[in-house]
Amino acid sequence: MSIITVSHLGKDYRQIRRIDGRFGAVRTLFTRQSMTRTAVDDISFSIEPGEAVGYIGPNGAGKSTTIKMLTGILVPTRGAVEVLGVEPHRHRRRNASRIGVVFGQRSQLWWDLPVIESFELHRHVYDIPPERYRAMRDRCTELLGLGDLLQSPVRQLSLGQRMRCELAMALLHQPEILFLDEPTIGLDIEAKDRIRDFLRTVNREQGTTIILTTHDLADIEEICPRIIVINRGGLIYDGAIQSLKAQLGSQRQVTIDFEDDPGPITISQATLLSDQGRRKTFAVERSVESTLAVLSSIASSHPVQDVSFAEPAIEDVIRTLYAGLGKAVPESDELDRWSRGRVVTQ
Amino acid sequence: MTPALFWHHVRLRLRERMEYRGAFLLGLLAQGIGYAAEIAVIWLLLHRFEAIAGWMWPEIALLYSLSVLTYAIGAAFTYSPMTELEQMVQRGTLETVLVKPTDPFWTLIGQRFNVGYLSHLLLAGTVMTWAIATAPIDWTPASVGLLVATVASGSMIQAAVLTLIGTWAFRFTRSWTLFAINGQASRFIRFPIGIFGIIPQILLTLVIPLAFATYYPAAILISEDGQLFPGWIGWLTPVVGPVFMWVAYRTWTRGIDRYQGAGG
Amino acid sequence: MVARPGGDAVRPIRTFLAFLGTSFRKNLAYRSEVWLSILFGLLAIVIQAAIWRALLGDGAAEGITVDDMVTYVIITTVISAVSLHRLVSDVDERLRGGDIAVDLVKPMHYPTLQLADQLGRSAFQLAFVVVPMVVIAALTFGIEAPASATAGAAFVASLAIALLVSFTQGLLLALLAFWFLTTFHFIWANGALLTLFGGANLPLWFFPDALETVARLLPYQFVAFVPAAIWLGEIAGSELAWTLALGVMWVAIQGAAGQALWSAAVHRLTVQGG
Ligand SMILES: Nc1ncnc2c1ncn2[C@@H]1O[C@H](COP(=O)(O)OP(=O)(O)O)[C@@H](O)[C@H]1O
Ligand SMILES: [Mg+2]
Numbered sequence: 028m029s030i031i032t033v034s035h036l037g038k039d040y041r042q043i044r045r046i047d048g049r050f051g052a053v054r055t056l057f058t059r060q061s062m063t064r065t066a067v068d069d070i071s072f073s074i075e076p077g078e079a080v081g082y083i084g085p086n087g088a089g090k091s092t093t094i095k096m097l098t099g100i101l102v103p104t105r106g107a108v109e110v111l112g113v114e115p116h117r118h119r120r121r122n123a124s125r126i127g128v129v130f131g132q133r134s135q136l137w138w139d140l141p142v143i144e145s146f147e148l149h150r151h152v153y154d155i156p157p158e159r160y161r162a163m164r165d166r167c168t169e170l171l172g173l174g175d176l177l178q179s180p181v182r183q184l185s186l187g188q189r190m191r192c193e194l195a196m197a198l199l200h201q202p203e204i205l206f207l208d209e210p211t212i213g214l215d216i217e218a219k220d221r222i223r224d225f226l227r228t229v230n231r232e233q234g235t236t237i238i239l240t241t242h243d244l245a246d247i248e249e250i251c252p253r254i255i256v257i258n259r260g261g262l263i264y265d266g267a268i269q270s271l272k273a274q275l276g277s278q279r280q281v282t283i284d285f286e287d288d289p290g291p292i293t294i295s296q297a298t299l300l301s302d303q304g305r306r307k308t309f310a311v312e313r314s315v316e317s318t319l320a321v322l323s324s325i326a327s328s329h330p331v332q333d334v335s336f337a338e339p340a341i342e343d344v345i346r347t348l349y350a351g352l353g354k355a356v357p358e359s360d361e362l363d364r365w366s367r368g369r370v371v372t373q
Numbered sequence: 374m375t376p377a378l379f380w381h382h383v384r385l386r387l388r389e390r391m392e393y394r395g396a397f398l399l400g401l402l403a404q405g406i407g408y409a410a411e412i413a414v415i416w417l418l419l420h421r422f423e424a425i426a427g428w429m430w431p432e433i434a435l436l437y438s439l440s441v442l443t444y445a446i447g448a449a450f451t452y453s454p455m456t457e458l459e460q461m462v463q464r465g466t467l468e469t470v471l472v473k474p475t476d477p478f479w480t481l482i483g484q485r486f487n488v489g490y491l492s493h494l495l496l497a498g499t500v501m502t503w504a505i506a507t508a509p510i511d512w513t514p515a516s517v518g519l520l521v522a523t524v525a526s527g528s529m530i531q532a533a534v535l536t537l538i539g540t541w542a543f544r545f546t547r548s549w550t551l552f553a554i555n556g557q558a559s560r561f562i563r564f565p566i567g568i569f570g571i572i573p574q575i576l577l578t579l580v581i582p583l584a585f586a587t588y589y590p591a592a593i594l595i596s597e598d599g600q601l602f603p604g605w606i607g608w609l610t611p612v613v614g615p616v617f618m619w620v621a622y623r624t625w626t627r628g629i630d631r632y633q634g635a636g637g
Numbered sequence: 638m639v640a641r642p643g644g645d646a647v648r649p650i651r652t653f654l655a656f657l658g659t660s661f662r663k664n665l666a667y668r669s670e671v672w673l674s675i676l677f678g679l680l681a682i683v684i685q686a687a688i689w690r691a692l693l694g695d696g697a698a699e700g701i702t703v704d705d706m707v708t709y710v711i712i713t714t715v716i717s718a719v720s721l722h723r724l725v726s727d728v729d730e731r732l733r734g735g736d737i738a739v740d741l742v743k744p745m746h747y748p749t750l751q752l753a754d755q756l757g758r759s760a761f762q763l764a765f766v767v768v769p770m771v772v773i774a775a776l777t778f779g780i781e782a783p784a785s786a787t788a789g790a791a792f793v794a795s796l797a798i799a800l801l802v803s804f805t806q807g808l809l810l811a812l813l814a815f816w817f818l819t820t821f822h823f824i825w826a827n828g829a830l831l832t833l834f835g836g837a838n839l840p841l842w843f844f845p846d847a848l849e850t851v852a853r854l855l856p857y858q859f860v861a862f863v864p865a866a867i868w869l870g871e872i873a874g875s876e877l878a879w880t881l882a883l884g885v886m887w888v889a890i891q892g893a894a895g896q897a898l899w900s901a902a903v904h905r906l907t908v909q910g911g
Contacts, residue, residue, distance in 0.1 A: 040635065041635040095468065098471075098472050099471070099472070100468050100471045100472065100633065101633050101634075102630075102633045102634045116633060119471065120473075120474045120475070120476075121474070123472055123473055123474040124474035126472075128472040130465075130468065130469065132465075133464075133465055133466055133468065133469050134469075135469045137385055137389060138389070139388075139389040139392045139393075140385060140388055140389055140392075144385055144388070148381055148382070148385060151377075151378050151381055152378065152473060152474065152475055152480075153474060180392070396819060396822075399822050400821060400822060400825075402822075403821065403822040403823075403825035403826050404825055406825065406826055406829045407825045407826070407828055407829045407832070409829065410828075410829035410830070410832040410833040411832055413833055414832060414833060414838045414839050417839055417843070417844060417845070417848070418688075418692075418838075418839050418843070420845065421698075421839075421843045421844075421845075422692045422698070422843075425688065425691050425692060426691045550670050550673040550674060550677065551673065553677055554673060554676060554677050554680065557677055557680040557681055557684070558680065560684050561680075561684055564684075564687075564688060564691075565691075568687045568688065568690065568691040569683070569684075569687045570683075570687070573683065573687075
């Protein structure tokens with residue numbers, strides 16, 4: 028039985044337009060022109076209990092909108108959503124007690140009070156039995172290394188510390204599904220690592236289903252075996268990271284260090300990617316045969332000192348995915364952000 | 374949401390304010406001075422003219438103190454959540470309320486309960502105590518009951534008005550001008566309503582029933598009249614508040630539904 | 638560099654006017670809410686007019702009739718719509734956001750820029766709020782013409798004083814905020830004094846004598862009572878001259894205090910690093 032089923036889901040945002048020009052002010056009062064913008068369009072997928080799924084796409088792709096429909100915050104315009112057997116927006120409160128939600132940029136903690144106060148309130152809001160609450164609190168504290176942080180006012184915490192606390196709080200009532208919308212945004216490497224380790228543990232050991240949106244593909248690689256990629260509101264890939272790599276990352280990079288600069292080399296089965304004289308990098312087919320063929324044909328004519336191989340990085344795979352979409356390629360500034368996000372992780 | 378859970382929210386809110394104790398106390402003092410100045414002006418007015426439409430200073434003081442007292446109680450509940458709603462919609466913080474398994478209305482009110490109305494309460498309470506001791510009121514069980522009901526029901530009316538204005542934020546922005554207008558409107562109910570034209574009287578009775586928070590019950594207590602509507606409607610005060618509050622709550626919930634449908 | 642004729646003298650004025658214009662256009666963005674502001678002002682007039690009708694009826698007190706009081710109320714409402722107190726709330730926002738440091742080290746005289754900004758807002762209010770409001774109020778309740786040509790001219794002068802008194806007061810409060818990191822308390826305290834001594838709700842001539850003497854010395858009367866009383870011809874002759882002189886003096890005192898606080902704030906920021 029799927030824990031989440033989404034079929035032909037669509038969401039249009041309605042916006043009220045102000046009327047400019049003469050008497051615009053008065054006309055705005057009496058007439059209402061609205062504009063529709065489709066944020067999510069005809070998306071279908073289903074998720075099994077215990078899965079960890081990365082939900083990715085460039086800015087404005089519709090990730091947050093989808094998460095909001097799955098958590099019952101927004102009502103879908105078209106299609107159907109079922110989470111834990113119910114429609115989330117119709118049974119928003121019942122749904123809420125069985126899911127956990129973390130927004131990367133919005134705090135659910137009480138700003139001026141020690142973290143523990145927010146936890147205690149959470150216990151009452153979700154009506155958690157005391158022993159279970161204590162057990163879960165202590166476990167999260169240990170796994171996330173919260174320790175003394177629980178006694179500090181939230182305003183004194185760094186962003187990384189605060190996110191760890193937000194995460195712990197979202198799990199106190201032992202939700203069956205954890206939704207995370209960009210949980211690692213703006214965090215340093217150490218905080219990201221801690222959060223990734225924690226999510227992996229929660230997913231593997233407790234079997235909590237995780238849906239995660241992010242711009243940091245390292246999050247995905249470490250936590251989510253499966254990814255769903257959307258762009259401009261539409262689904263463009265749903266499946267295992269490995270098979271995406273196999274499909275799109277069908278080439279591997281071969282870097283060869285020569286004893287002397289061999290000058291330009293042209294081989295039919297390989298494309299030259301970079302040429303630094305003695306060191307040249309080629310892209311070749313991923314199969315063993317073609318790799319060996321390329322290597323032996325080069326080695327036969329020029330003395331080779333060293334050879335190294337590189338598998339395609341997930342970023343490159345995603346990039347290729349977008350590039351293959353033709354007109355659906357994200358705008359340049361989105362690509363920029365996309366790659367900037369990558370630089371930070373390395 | 375159970376009362377205990379609501380109280381838990383309020384306690385946290387109080388503790389938060391106490392983190393900035395000095396500023397909080399000074400704030401109370403400053404607001405106290407502000408309201409004292411207002412009272413002083415009305416006192417000066419009646420000192421010079423003795424009565425407005427037959428209402429003497431203790432009677433006007435009763436109207437004034439009822440208006441401030443009911444506002445303070447009502448606003449403690451709904452002022453902050455409703456004035457901040459516009460910003461919460463813009464910043465998306467409203468969503469953190471919507472993923473909780475509790476009623477969003479009561480969650481918001483609990484989270485943002487405003488304890489800053491203490492000086493209003495003290496001041497209005499003092500003035501009211503003096504006013505009901507001095508004004509010619511015939512104390513019977515009925516009049517005592519009416520007074521108590523007026524404070525409770527009037528507070529609901531005030532809270533409801535703020536809630537309705539806050540609901541506006543779901544559809545239009547910049548609701549603060551409306552909050553300012555509400556401030557003006559509540560000056561109407563500090564004077565005998567009969568001195569205003571027919572339109573303000575109808576509006577304050579049938580549309581935004583603020584007059585039930587002060588004038589109508591007070592008119593019964595001190596046996597005065599001179600207004601458009603019959604004096605007995607003051608006895609409706611105990612029901613007007615709960616009904617109006619219910620209407621406001623439903624409207625607000627409809628606003629939330631609309632927000633969820635349109636996406637804000 | 639070749640100096641253009643009058644260049645250096647005119648430049649600051651041009652900058653000032655440019656800022657004023659920008660502020661006016663910035664306010665245009667809010668024009669769809671204008672009707673609410675008009676309503677706000679009209680409600681104030683309706684309430685006050687009704688109170689005075691109830692108090693005075695067809696008679697008069699100290700020679701003041703209902704029609705006088707209606708005119709009085711319209712004028713004080715107009716002045717509160719265009720007064721320049723707002724500065725303090727704007728500064729409050731910038732203080733919270735930490736932007737204030739940027740303002741203080743700008744190579745321009747910040748208070749003067751703020752004056753331009755506030756005047757731009759007032760010009761907007763005048764065009765979009767005050768004019769429709771006064772027209773509606775005059776048609777509904779009637780409004781009296783200035784008592785005399787002198788009264789009319791003196792009213793214009795008193796209006797300028799009202800703007801400057803409110804501006805320098807707002808500036809003082811804003812600068813206090815720079816030290817105390819809050820404006821809330823000062824706004825309320827100052828508001829209380831304005832409520833009591835400004836005369837918008839109760840003209841000073843209805844005050845008990847002792848209190849009237851005090852109020853007639855304070856700056857608050859200039860933001861409500863004085864312009865309205867001058868319009869009605871209730872302040873005339875040598876009293877008029879004295880009153881206007883007192884107003885100018887208050888502008889000077891508050892302005893000087895503002896300038897001193899401003900210099901101290903800049904000094905504190907640049908020398909001690911905030
Ligand atoms: N409240 C809203 N009103 C109107 N449009 C919106 C609103 N929220 C998001 N959008 C638009 O919907 C699209 C998808 O947004 P979102 O789901 O936030 O994308 P993502 O989270 O993938 O960056 C974007 O084009 C965005 O501009
Ligand atoms: Mg998003």
